[in-house]
Amino acid sequence: MxxxxxxxxxxxxxxxxxxxxxxxxxxxxPLVYGLYNTVKAASALFTG
Structure with a gap:
């Protein structure tokens, strides 16, 4: 048993x-760093 x-x-x-x-x-x-850079790049696209 x-x-x-x-x-x-x-x-x-x-x-x-x-x-x-x-x-x-x-x-x-790295996740926070990547998200920060993504938001920074995307805001440059939309703000001119």
Missing amino acids: SSTSSTGEQPASSTPGGFIAFAWALVGI
């Missing part, structure tokens, strides 16, 4: 908060 539950669920694991913050910064900083 196995020691796992009959539903096949895995035990919950926790992710360190520092890793989550690093991952958000790794994605968020």
